Amino acid sequence: xxxxxxxxxxxxxxxxxxxxxxxxxxxxxxxxxxxxxxxxxxxxxxxxxxxxxxxxxxxxxxxxxxxxxxxxxxxxxxxxxxxxxxxxxxxxxxxxxxxxxxxxxxxxxxxxxxxxxxxxxxxxxxxxxxxxxxxxxxxxxxxxxxxxxxxxxxxxxxxxxxxxxxxxxxxxxxxxxxxxxxxxxxxxxxxxxxxxxxxxxxxxxxxxxxxxxxxxxxxxxxxxxxxxxxxxxxxxxxxxxxxxxxxx
Numbered sequence: 001x002x003x004x005x006x007x008x009x010x011x012x013x014x015x016x017x018x019x020x021x022x023x024x025x026x027x028x029x030x031x032x033x034x035x036x037x038x039x040x041x042x043x044x045x046x047x048x049x050x051x052x053x054x055x056x057x058x059x060x061x062x063x064x065x066x067x068x069x070x071x072x073x074x075x076x077x078x079x080x081x082x083x084x085x086x087x088x089x090x091x092x093x094x095x096x097x098x099x100x101x102x103x104x105x106x107x108x109x110x111x112x113x114x115x116x117x118x119x120x121x122x123x124x125x126x127x128x129x130x131x132x133x134x135x136x137x138x139x140x141x142x143x144x145x146x147x148x149x150x151x152x153x154x155x156x157x158x159x160x161x162x163x164x165x166x167x168x169x170x171x172x173x174x175x176x177x178x179x180x181x182x183x184x185x186x187x188x189x190x191x192x193x194x195x196x197x198x199x200x201x202x203x204x205x206x207x208x209x210x211x212x213x214x215x216x217x218x219x220x221x222x223x224x225x226x227x228x229x230x231x232x233x234x235x236x237x238x239x240x241x242x243x244x245x246x247x248x
Contacts, residue, residue: 006222008176009196012183013236015171016196022164023193025157032150039143046136053129060118060125067111067118074104074111179225186233196234207231 003011081101088094172180186195190206197206199216209230211219219226220237227234 003176005224008179009222009225009234009236010240011171011174012179012196012234013240015168015175015183016194018164018168018171019187019193022161022168025161025164028157029150029153032146032153036143036146036150039139039146042139043136043143046132046139050129050132050136053125053132057122057125057129060122064115064118064122067115071108071111074108077104183234190231190233194233196236197228198236198238198240200238204228204231204233204235206233211235 078101081097081104084097085094085101088097175183183195187193192206194206197204199205199211199219202213202216203210207228207230209228211228215226216237218224219235220239222237222240225234
């Protein structure tokens with residue numbers, strides 16, 4: 001059976017009323033879900049950074065161990081070459097062994113220099129690592145607090161929102177497709193999510209611009225769908241809002 005214009009307007013207004021209640025519940029939660037998501041990103045980023053610094057510190061420690069082993073090997077070689085010096089038979093052999101001792105000594109100096117550099121880098125990175133750990137602890141505490149706050153608000157409103165979503169799902173099929181498309185477009189573009197609004201004090205309650213008396217009269221007759229000339233919202237008379245409150 002074809003709906004009358006009044007029935008179509010009532011169906012749209014009923015859906016708007018349900019969505020407005022859902023919007024208010026979500027406003028209560030406010031920015032908390034976004035804040036929780038941002039803090040989760042911060043925690044994940046810090047954990048990745050901390051692991052990266054930890055790996056770099058481990059690599060530097062390994063480099064120091066490698067250099068110490070090189071020093072130990074070079075010192076052992078020097079001792080071996082010094083013993084061989086006592087057994088040389090000519091100047092050529094003496095010079096060759098002396099040159100090896102000199103090379104091993106230079107290798108020791110290079111390794112000692114590298115160890116000092118690695119130590120300085122470890123000290124610097126350790127400070128960064130400790131600060132990142134402190135930052136992580138702070139972010140985790142903030143995250144736990146925000147999650148608890150969000151959990152409390154969600155628990156208080158979850159049942160009501162679920163019931164309202166069910167009502168909206170039930171109401172949507174009662175609205176013809178072209179009107180539903182227009183309704184959804186208006187809701188998406190409106191900051192307050194209002195696509196269907198009443199007349200209040202001779203004005204559109206969506207944009208607060210005045211509505212001419214003749215247009216108000218047409219709206220009250222509920223014989224055609226009329227939109228606000230200024231904001232494009234679908235207009236219904238104030239009595240429909242009163243009727244909605246009485247049946248709520």
